Amino acid sequence: MRRLWRSVLFLGRDSRLRAWLKPWTDSLNTFSKGHQSLSVVLGMAVVTTVLPFIILFPPFAGFATQGDWVQGFASAGIFVLLALGLNVVVGLAGLLDLGYAAFFAIGAYSYAYGASPFAGTHFPFWPLLLVGAMVAALFGILLGAPTLRLRGDYLAIVTLGFGEIVPVVFRNADTYTNGTNGISGMYRPALPVTGTFLGLNPVPYYITVAVLVALAMVFLYRIQDSRLGRAWMAVREDELAAASMGINTVTTKLLAFAIGASTAGLAGVFYASKVTIISPDSFGFTVSFTILAMVVLGGMGNVWGVAAGAFVVYEIQSELLKQMNGFVEHLNLPPINLGVTTIDLAKVDFLQYQFLLYGLALVGMMLLRPEGLFPNRRRRAELHDVDDAEAANQELVEA
Amino acid sequence: MDVGTLTQQLVNALTLGAIYALIALGYTMVYGIIELINFAHGDVFMVGSFVSLWLLADFFGLRGPINNPAELVGVLVVAFVFSMVVMGLVGVVIERFAYRPLRNAPRLAPLITAIGVSFILQNIIQIWRGPAQLNSPQLINVQAGFRVGSAEVHWISVFVIAIAVGLIIGLHLFISRTRMGRAMRSTALDREAAQLMGVDINTTIAVTFFIGSALAGAAGVVQGLYYGYTFFTIGFQGGLKAFTAAVLGGIGNTTGAALGGFTIGFIEVFASQAGYANWSEAIVFSILILVLVFRPTGLLGQPTAERG
Amino acid sequence: MKPRPLAFVAVVALVASACGSSSSTTGPQVVKIGVELPLSGGEAPNGGPTLNGIQLAINQIQVPGYTVQLNTQDDAVNGVNNPDQGAKNIGTLVSDSQVFAVVGPFNSAVAKAEIPVSNEAGLIQCSPANTNSTLTLGDPAKALRQAHPDQIAYVRVVANDDFQGLADAIIAYKDLGKKSMYIVDDQTTYGKYLADVVQAQFTKMGGKVVKRDGAGANVSDYTSLLTAAKALSPDVVFYGGVTSTGGGVLRKQMVANGMGDLPFVGGDGISDGAASVASSFLNIAGDQGDLNTWMTTAGAHDIPDRATLAAAYQAAFGKELGAYSAAAYACTQVYLEALKAVGPDRAKVRAYVTDTTHTFNTVLGPISFDANGDINQEIISYFQFDPSTKDWKFVRQNDPTKA
Structure with a gap:
C-alpha cells in the first residue's frame, strides 16, 4: 500500500516533497492498515x-x-x-x-x-x-x-x-x-x-x-x-x-x-x-x-499494482496506440529535419507501428522495472537472491 | 486406410515432426541453460524464413527448382549457412539486450520481455515485407520422388528429414564432446559452480542462444523449401508446437525435444487422416496433458531438484 | 530524476494551442464519414484498399456546401480483427457529432458486435464486404437489433453467402460436371458458412461431398489432409476461406501431392489479384497451381466504368484496385447522395438510405436495398483463371437463384 501511494504521487525519490507529505502519507497508511x-x-x-x-x-x-x-x-x-x-x-x-x-x-x-x-x-x-x-x-x-x-x-x-x-x-x-x-x-x-x-x-x-x-x-x-x-x-x-x-x-x-x-x-x-x-x-x-x-x-x-498494471497495458494497447495518429496530427509538430531526411510525424501512420511500439513498451517497462511498476514488498523480498535475504527479513520485520 | 496411404502418412508425419523438432531444439537448449521459456524463439524461426527468402528470391533472383545438382547443393549450402549465421547473431543480440539485464530479476520478467521481443520481430518483418503471405522459391522440385510400394516419397521429404536428423546428431555431439558443450552442460546444472570452475557464463549463454537461434534459422530455410511460402505469423504457431514438443519430450533435454517433435508430427498427421483436423490442437494438448499426468517431467525428462 | 515541471508546462501549452487552432471559419460545413475497418497487422491488406476506395470517392465527388472528411477507426487488436474494439469504435464514431454515416466493418464477427450499437444510435452503417447471411436475415439478425427491432441501420452492397455458395456449387456441378467434392474450410465465420452452403447446394443438386475438413490459419501443412482425401478420389475441390488463412498454400500443396489437375473452386476470399501480385492466391498457388481454378465474387464485375475507376485508383494510390475498393466507393456514393438530398442529419440519412424505394447511382451501377438492408442487385460474378494473362478472367455474372 505504502509503496503505491509513493509511486502514484511520484514522490519516490524526491526527499523534500516526501518529508513534507510524510504526515499525510503516514496517516493514510495507518488508516489503510486498520x-x-x-x-x-x-x-x-x-x-x-x-x-x-x-x-x-x-x-x-x-x-x-x-x-x-x-x-x-x-x-x-x-x-x-x-x-x-x-x-x-x-x-x-x-x-x-x-x-x-x-x-x-x-x-x-x-x-x-x-x-x-x-x-x-x-x-x-x-x-x-x-x-x-x-x-x-x-x-x-x-x-x-x-x-x-x-x-x-x-x-x-x-x-x-x-x-x-x-x-x-x-x-x-x-x-x-x-x-x-x-x-x-x-x-x-x-x-x-x-x-x-x-x-x-x-x-x-x-x-x-x-x-x-x-x-x-x-x-x-x-x-x-x-x-x-x-x-x-x-x-x-x-x-x-x-x-x-x-x-x-x-x-x-x-x-x-x-x-x-x-x-x-x-x-x-x-x-x-x-x-x-x-x-x-x-x-x-x-x-x-x-x-x-x-x-x-x-x-x-500486489493487488493495487496488478490492477494498475492491467489498466496501463490496456490503455496503451486500445487507446493510446489506436488514437496516436489523431493525437500527433492534433499536436501540429513541425517536421523534424534529420539532415538526410525529414520526418513529418503528422504523416507517419502509427497504426502500422502499433505492434512494434507495444513490444518496445513491454521490453522497456520490464527492463526498467523488472519487479513490475508497483512491486509487492514481501514478494520482492522473496524473489531476490540470498544476498538480499537479510534485507528482506529486515523489511518484513518493518512491515 | 490402405497400406499406400499409411506409408504416405508415415512419411508426412516424419517430415512434419522433423520441422517441429528443429525448432524445439532451440527452445529446449535455452530452457536448459537459463530456465527461460523463450517465447520469441518461434519468431526467430519466422525471421529466418524471411532472411532465406530474401537471399534466394531477391539476392540470387531464384524462382523455382534448380535442376543442376552441383548448383543446387551450392545454393542450399549458402542458404543454410547464411540464414543460420544471421539468425544466430540475431539470437545473441536478443539475449544481450532483452534477457541478460534480467538474469537476476524475477523469473517471469524475461518471459514478458520475450513476448515483447516476439511482437517487435513480427512488426519489423511486417513493415519490411508487408503483412501478407509470400511465395518462397522451392529449390528442390517438390513433385520429384520415388515410389515405395504404392506410396510416393518425395525427395524434399527425404531432404528435410535428413537435415533435421543431421543437425540433431551434430548438436548432440557438440554438447557431449566439445569443451564448450561441457561448459554449457555445467552452466545448466549449476551456474555459480560453473563460474567458480572457470566457465565464462556470459559467453556460454551467448553461444547457446547462437546455436539455438541458428537451428531456428535452418528451420526457416526448410519452411521456404518445403512449404514454398512464408508469413509473418508462422512463428507463433510454429513456436507453440515446438514448445509443446520440447515439454512433451522433457524440457531441457535435446533428445527429448526431437522425440517430442516427431510425436506431435505423428499425432497431427493421424488426426488429419481420421478426419479430425479441426480438433488436432485439442488432441495434441490432451495427449500432452495425459503424458504429463503419468510422467510429470515429460517422456525423457529427468526429475529436477526442488528448484523446478 | 526529479519531475521537470517546465517540460510539462511546454507540452500543456503546445496541446492547448493546438486545441485552439481548429476554431470557427466560415465556408462549407465540415461533415464526416466514419470508417470502421481492420487496418493494422495481418488485416492491413483487407482494410487498406477498402479505405482507399472511400478516400477516392470523397476526393472525386463534391457535395456543394459540405467538406467531407473521414474519421477512421481500426478494429484490429494485436493484428487481428476484434469485435470488442469494433463496438468501441462505433461508440467513438457515434460520439463524433460530425459523423453522419459509417462505412464498415469488414468482418462478419465484428459486424455482429457493431450492429446492436449502430442500431441503438440510429447511425447508418454500410458494409462493403460482410457476406455472412445471418447479419440481415431471420431471427439471428433480429436478435442483433434489440434497441429498435424494426429499424434498419445496417446495409451492405455485396450479396450474402447464400447466393455465392449457390454459385460456387453451380460451377462445380453444372459448369464443370463434377460429382464428388472435397471441401476444406478455414474455420472462420466466413469460410465455414460459405463451405456449408456449398456443401448443402452441391448435395441438393445430386453431387456427393466425399470429405470435409476444417483447417484454420494455424495450419501450414495440408499434406496429410490431402493424402487422406486423395484416397477417396474426389474430382473437384472447394475451399471456403481467404488466401491469408491458407487458400493459396492448399492449392500449392495439392500440386506437390499430385492433385494439381483437380479443378479448384473458391469464393471471393481468394479474389485478390493477378499472379503477378505478390501474396495473391494465384501467386502463392504457383505456376501449376493456378491452372484449373475458378472463383466467384459477391458483386457485379461488369460495372459501368471499371476501367476509369481502376485508372483513378492507380493514379491516386499506385496500386491495383482492391477486391472491395469499388464496393467501398459505392457505399460512400450512397452516403454522399443522401447528404446532398437531406443534409448531414443522422436520422434523415438513415431513413433516406434504407428507404427501399430509393435507387442510388454508384460505380456498381444503380443499386437499391431491400427491407432487411440487403442489396437488391444480388449479382454474383464468375471467374476462371486465364493462363495467357496469368489473371482471373471474367466469365459471366448473374443472380444464381434466377439462373
Missing part, C-alpha cells in the same frame, strides 16, 4: 470518480472524447478483473498459468447460455454473474486436479494446453455453441432504476465494473491475509516445507485455481453482456498472454 476493506472501497470510489475527469486535461484530451475514454475504462475494467484473478494463481500461489483466457471464455459462454436468443433464455444479469463465476471455478478445479503433481513450467504448458483446447471445443461443438459464428445478440443487463443498459452509454457499465473490481479487491485482500493466503505463499516458496508444516497442498492449490478462475468467470459474464457477441476467436492465447503481461508488469502479488 480499515483495509473500507480503504479499498474508498480508493476505488476516488479512482472511479476522478478518472473520467483526468482525461479532460492534456495530453489525454488529445486522444479521445470523454465518452470514448469512459467506454475504454469500462473495457479496461474487464482486464483489471482478469489480472486480479490471475494474480491469485501466479502471484500468490506461484502457479504459472498460460491458459487463463479459457476461464474468461467459460464465464462468457455461461452468460450466453443464460441470456441470449441462441439459448432461448433470458435470466437477469446479476445472478448470472455468480453462476458464471461458479462454473468457471468448477472448471478451475477440473483443470487443477490433474496438474497437482506438476511443477513449474510443466504446469505452465498444461494450462497453456487447456487454454488452447477450450476455444477448439467451442469452435467445433457447433450444435451447442454455434461454432465459429459465436453467440450474438446477448441481452444487456438491467437495473430497476436505470432500466436496460445501453451500448452507447458506457456509464452504467463503467460503474458496474468498478463495483465488481472493488468487491474483488476487498475479497482478495481479505483472503491474502487469511490462513489460505499464507498457505499459498508457503506453497509458492517451498512446497515440500509447506506440506511438512501441515498445509494441505492439494486443497491449497485447487483453491487458488478455483478462486482465480471464478474472477475470470465474473469478467467473462460482464464482457459478454457488454460486447453482446462472443466467439471462440476472442479467447485465444494472445488474451492469456496479455493478462499475464499485465500481472507481471503491475507487480505480481
Whole structure:
C-alpha cells in the first residue's frame, strides 16, 4: 500500500516533497492498515470518480472524447478483473498459468447460455454473474486436479494446453455453441432504476465494473491475509516445507485455481453482456498472454499494482496506440529535419507501428522495472537472491 | 486406410515432426541453460524464413527448382549457412539486450520481455515485407520422388528429414564432446559452480542462444523449401508446437525435444487422416496433458531438484 | 530524476494551442464519414484498399456546401480483427457529432458486435464486404437489433453467402460436371458458412461431398489432409476461406501431392489479384497451381466504368484496385447522395438510405436495398483463371437463384 501511494504521487525519490507529505502519507497508511476493506472501497470510489475527469486535461484530451475514454475504462475494467484473478494463481500461489483466457471464455459462454436468443433464455444479469463465476471455478478445479503433481513450467504448458483446447471445443461443438459464428445478440443487463443498459452509454457499465473490481479487491485482500493466503505463499516458496508444516497442498492449490478462475468467470459474464457477441476467436492465447503481461508488469502479488498494471497495458494497447495518429496530427509538430531526411510525424501512420511500439513498451517497462511498476514488498523480498535475504527479513520485520 | 496411404502418412508425419523438432531444439537448449521459456524463439524461426527468402528470391533472383545438382547443393549450402549465421547473431543480440539485464530479476520478467521481443520481430518483418503471405522459391522440385510400394516419397521429404536428423546428431555431439558443450552442460546444472570452475557464463549463454537461434534459422530455410511460402505469423504457431514438443519430450533435454517433435508430427498427421483436423490442437494438448499426468517431467525428462 | 515541471508546462501549452487552432471559419460545413475497418497487422491488406476506395470517392465527388472528411477507426487488436474494439469504435464514431454515416466493418464477427450499437444510435452503417447471411436475415439478425427491432441501420452492397455458395456449387456441378467434392474450410465465420452452403447446394443438386475438413490459419501443412482425401478420389475441390488463412498454400500443396489437375473452386476470399501480385492466391498457388481454378465474387464485375475507376485508383494510390475498393466507393456514393438530398442529419440519412424505394447511382451501377438492408442487385460474378494473362478472367455474372 505504502509503496503505491509513493509511486502514484511520484514522490519516490524526491526527499523534500516526501518529508513534507510524510504526515499525510503516514496517516493514510495507518488508516489503510486498520480499515483495509473500507480503504479499498474508498480508493476505488476516488479512482472511479476522478478518472473520467483526468482525461479532460492534456495530453489525454488529445486522444479521445470523454465518452470514448469512459467506454475504454469500462473495457479496461474487464482486464483489471482478469489480472486480479490471475494474480491469485501466479502471484500468490506461484502457479504459472498460460491458459487463463479459457476461464474468461467459460464465464462468457455461461452468460450466453443464460441470456441470449441462441439459448432461448433470458435470466437477469446479476445472478448470472455468480453462476458464471461458479462454473468457471468448477472448471478451475477440473483443470487443477490433474496438474497437482506438476511443477513449474510443466504446469505452465498444461494450462497453456487447456487454454488452447477450450476455444477448439467451442469452435467445433457447433450444435451447442454455434461454432465459429459465436453467440450474438446477448441481452444487456438491467437495473430497476436505470432500466436496460445501453451500448452507447458506457456509464452504467463503467460503474458496474468498478463495483465488481472493488468487491474483488476487498475479497482478495481479505483472503491474502487469511490462513489460505499464507498457505499459498508457503506453497509458492517451498512446497515440500509447506506440506511438512501441515498445509494441505492439494486443497491449497485447487483453491487458488478455483478462486482465480471464478474472477475470470465474473469478467467473462460482464464482457459478454457488454460486447453482446462472443466467439471462440476472442479467447485465444494472445488474451492469456496479455493478462499475464499485465500481472507481471503491475507487480505480481500486489493487488493495487496488478490492477494498475492491467489498466496501463490496456490503455496503451486500445487507446493510446489506436488514437496516436489523431493525437500527433492534433499536436501540429513541425517536421523534424534529420539532415538526410525529414520526418513529418503528422504523416507517419502509427497504426502500422502499433505492434512494434507495444513490444518496445513491454521490453522497456520490464527492463526498467523488472519487479513490475508497483512491486509487492514481501514478494520482492522473496524473489531476490540470498544476498538480499537479510534485507528482506529486515523489511518484513518493518512491515 | 490402405497400406499406400499409411506409408504416405508415415512419411508426412516424419517430415512434419522433423520441422517441429528443429525448432524445439532451440527452445529446449535455452530452457536448459537459463530456465527461460523463450517465447520469441518461434519468431526467430519466422525471421529466418524471411532472411532465406530474401537471399534466394531477391539476392540470387531464384524462382523455382534448380535442376543442376552441383548448383543446387551450392545454393542450399549458402542458404543454410547464411540464414543460420544471421539468425544466430540475431539470437545473441536478443539475449544481450532483452534477457541478460534480467538474469537476476524475477523469473517471469524475461518471459514478458520475450513476448515483447516476439511482437517487435513480427512488426519489423511486417513493415519490411508487408503483412501478407509470400511465395518462397522451392529449390528442390517438390513433385520429384520415388515410389515405395504404392506410396510416393518425395525427395524434399527425404531432404528435410535428413537435415533435421543431421543437425540433431551434430548438436548432440557438440554438447557431449566439445569443451564448450561441457561448459554449457555445467552452466545448466549449476551456474555459480560453473563460474567458480572457470566457465565464462556470459559467453556460454551467448553461444547457446547462437546455436539455438541458428537451428531456428535452418528451420526457416526448410519452411521456404518445403512449404514454398512464408508469413509473418508462422512463428507463433510454429513456436507453440515446438514448445509443446520440447515439454512433451522433457524440457531441457535435446533428445527429448526431437522425440517430442516427431510425436506431435505423428499425432497431427493421424488426426488429419481420421478426419479430425479441426480438433488436432485439442488432441495434441490432451495427449500432452495425459503424458504429463503419468510422467510429470515429460517422456525423457529427468526429475529436477526442488528448484523446478 | 526529479519531475521537470517546465517540460510539462511546454507540452500543456503546445496541446492547448493546438486545441485552439481548429476554431470557427466560415465556408462549407465540415461533415464526416466514419470508417470502421481492420487496418493494422495481418488485416492491413483487407482494410487498406477498402479505405482507399472511400478516400477516392470523397476526393472525386463534391457535395456543394459540405467538406467531407473521414474519421477512421481500426478494429484490429494485436493484428487481428476484434469485435470488442469494433463496438468501441462505433461508440467513438457515434460520439463524433460530425459523423453522419459509417462505412464498415469488414468482418462478419465484428459486424455482429457493431450492429446492436449502430442500431441503438440510429447511425447508418454500410458494409462493403460482410457476406455472412445471418447479419440481415431471420431471427439471428433480429436478435442483433434489440434497441429498435424494426429499424434498419445496417446495409451492405455485396450479396450474402447464400447466393455465392449457390454459385460456387453451380460451377462445380453444372459448369464443370463434377460429382464428388472435397471441401476444406478455414474455420472462420466466413469460410465455414460459405463451405456449408456449398456443401448443402452441391448435395441438393445430386453431387456427393466425399470429405470435409476444417483447417484454420494455424495450419501450414495440408499434406496429410490431402493424402487422406486423395484416397477417396474426389474430382473437384472447394475451399471456403481467404488466401491469408491458407487458400493459396492448399492449392500449392495439392500440386506437390499430385492433385494439381483437380479443378479448384473458391469464393471471393481468394479474389485478390493477378499472379503477378505478390501474396495473391494465384501467386502463392504457383505456376501449376493456378491452372484449373475458378472463383466467384459477391458483386457485379461488369460495372459501368471499371476501367476509369481502376485508372483513378492507380493514379491516386499506385496500386491495383482492391477486391472491395469499388464496393467501398459505392457505399460512400450512397452516403454522399443522401447528404446532398437531406443534409448531414443522422436520422434523415438513415431513413433516406434504407428507404427501399430509393435507387442510388454508384460505380456498381444503380443499386437499391431491400427491407432487411440487403442489396437488391444480388449479382454474383464468375471467374476462371486465364493462363495467357496469368489473371482471373471474367466469365459471366448473374443472380444464381434466377439462373
